[in-house]
Amino acid sequence: xxxxxxxxxxxxxxxxxxxxxxxxxxxxxxxxxxxxxxxxxxxxxxxxxxxxxxxxxxxxxxxxxxxxxxxxxxxxxxxxxxxxxxxxxxxxxxxxxxxxxxxxxxxxxxxxxxxxxxxxxxxxxxxxxxxxxxxxxxxxxxxxxxxxxxxxxxxxxxxxxxxxxxxxxxxxxxxxxxxxxxxxxxxxxxxxxxxxxxxxxxxxxxxxxxxxxxxxxxxxxxxxxxxxxxxxxxxxxxxxxxxxxxxxxxxxxxxxxxxxxxxxxxxxxxxxxxxxxxxxxxxxxxxxxxxxxxxxxxxxxxxxxxxxxxxxxxxxxxxxxxxxxxxxxxxxxxxxxxxxxxxxxxxxxxxxxxxxxxxxxxxxxxxxxxxxxxxxxxxxxxxxxxxxxxxxxxxxxxxxxxxxxxxxxxxxxxxxxxxxxxxxxxxxxxxxxxxxxxxxxxxxxxxxxxxxxxxxxxxxxxxxxxxxxxxxxxxxxxxxxxxxxxxxxxxxxxxxxxxx
Numbered sequence: 477x478x479x480x481x482x483x484x485x486x487x488x489x490x491x492x493x494x495x496x497x498x499x500x501x502x503x504x505x506x507x508x509x510x511x512x513x514x515x516x517x518x519x520x521x522x523x524x525x526x527x528x529x530x531x532x533x534x535x536x537x538x539x540x541x542x543x544x545x546x547x548x549x550x551x552x553x554x555x556x557x558x559x560x561x562x563x564x565x566x567x568x569x570x571x572x573x574x575x576x577x578x579x580x581x582x583x584x585x586x587x588x589x590x591x592x593x594x595x596x597x598x599x600x601x602x603x604x605x606x607x608x609x610x611x612x613x614x615x616x617x618x619x620x621x622x623x624x625x626x627x628x629x630x631x632x633x634x635x636x637x638x639x640x641x642x643x644x645x646x647x648x649x650x651x652x653x654x655x656x657x658x659x660x661x662x663x664x665x666x667x668x669x670x671x672x673x674x675x676x677x678x679x680x681x682x683x684x685x686x687x688x689x690x691x692x693x694x695x696x697x698x699x700x701x702x703x704x705x706x707x708x709x710x711x712x713x714x715x716x717x718x719x720x721x722x723x724x725x726x727x728x729x730x731x732x733x734x735x736x737x738x739x740x741x742x743x744x745x746x747x748x749x750x751x752x753x754x755x756x757x758x759x760x761x762x763x764x765x766x767x768x769x770x771x772x773x774x775x776x777x778x779x780x781x782x783x784x785x786x787x788x789x790x791x792x793x794x795x796x797x798x799x800x801x802x803x804x805x806x807x808x809x810x811x812x813x814x815x816x817x818x819x820x821x822x823x824x825x826x827x828x829x830x831x832x833x834x835x836x837x838x839x840x841x842x843x844x845x846x847x848x849x850x851x852x853x854x855x856x857x858x859x860x861x862x863x864x865x866x867x868x869x870x871x872x873x874x875x876x877x878x879x880x881x882x883x884x885x886x887x888x889x890x891x892x893x894x895x896x897x898x899x900x901x902x903x904x905x906x907x908x909x910x911x912x913x914x915x916x917x918x919x920x921x922x923x924x925x926x927x928x929x930x931x932x933x934x935x936x937x938x939x940x941x942x943x944x945x946x947x948x949x950x951x952x953x954x955x956x957x958x959x960x961x962x963x964x965x966x967x968x969x970x971x972x973x974x975x976x
Contacts, residue, residue, distance in 0.1 A: 542883035609633030643674035651875035672974035678882025744822030756843035761924030
């Protein structure tokens with residue numbers, strides 16, 4: 477079965493570079509980022525391999541190389557506002573070089589861009605994720621031009637920005653080429669309605685998917701199937717995960733009760749991470765009808781089957797431990813992955829990075845598929861998006877700069893970021909590198925997620941499972957009319973904005 481992924485060029489390049497180029501993102505004074513005369517870093521022109529071979533090759537995939545013009549904007553400022561959200565605070569901007577690979581890659585990216593266009597990028601933190609939409613509103617209503625782009629959360633405020641018609645249409649933005657593979661390719665399908673696209677993302681926005689990690693020790697101890705082989709042959713499904721998990725559980729303290737002190741085949745947070753599990757089954761909140769409109773799509777036999785799978789995984793037998801949102805911070809029952817008491821674990825990039833200083837040996841997998849007939853492994857992208865105010869002063873500058881930031885991120889920041897993610901024993905695991913190809917390569921945005929305003933249908937799986945229920949019909953009937961009306965208002969605003 478075919479598995480959709482980047483190969484040869486693309487994320488294989490990024491990951492391979494990450495293994496051996498932990499300091500490659502540092503700039504030098506004469507030629508920051510080791511640019512050629514088109515502003516492309518060396519990494520853009522190398523055909524990397526998972527073995528870490530970074531010798532230049534004859535083949536260059538132009539889909540990953542900046543192809544725009546070098547425009548002189550005569551020292552103009554380029555102001556970026558962003559909220560105090562962990563991804564933006566940690567992986568986007570740096571004021572000076574410190575010797576840290578990620579910091580210096582961030583610094584290099586800004587220096588490269590400033591010099592290439594003769595601009596001065598200024599990053600302005602404005603508050604929480606709830607403050608971006610009010611800032612956009614003030615900008616448009618007052619007619620001021622205090623910033624060029626805003627970086628937003630993936631959900632918070634996006635519906636209001638559309639309903640108030642506050643964003644410039646990226647479908648009409650000059651100097652962008654969405655055919656380039658440094659642009660997220662799900663944008664045109666899910667964030668573009670009737671030719672109106674208020675939000676975009678490229679490699680300037682680091683993808684933020686979830687994934688499954690597994691303990692190599694427990695896998696060997698219980699003599700279980702190779703999960704990498706299962707992924708590569710298209711047999712990594714939720715049924716297969718459940719089958720393997722049910723072989724691993726033990727009442728370690730012998731008290732006759734399964735608690736956070738015991739051993740489990742599967743551990744996960746029973747909250748937003750199960751939204752990813754729903755999407756991994758190719759089950760979404762909304763679908764497009766024959767007229768191109770979005771309609772609620774959770775009251776289906778498949779959705780019921782998805783719920784039943786997860787219910788049986790969690791509540792039938794002793795193989796699963798689930799914990800509450802923020803359980804670790806609130807000192808509630810919780811099992812850390814590196815405790816060694818979980819075979820499979822729902823995980824996030826930030827938690828995996830915490831394992832860098834440990835010797836815990838683990839691997840990374842995509843979330844499983846619904847069944848073997850499903851073609852692709854699907855990763856939901858929880859990263860933010862880029863937007864520009866409707867009254868942006870210089871669209872030519874915005875388009876060119878954002879295009880360039882996406883292109884050079886692939887050769888500067890992304891390798892350093894993946895080095896942080898992979899540092900430690902995992903670096904020697906070529907199979908996990910291939911899994912990250914799948915997980916990060918095509919992580920998706922989605923209309924039902926990004927314009928949900930965190931509604932109950934987005935959380936249908938965790939909410940019902942928290943109640944130990946699979947009563948989908950009652951859950952649906954109590955909410956369907958209001959939530960469909962919510963999405964209808966957003967869709968109608970998209971259409972109206974496309975004509976304005």
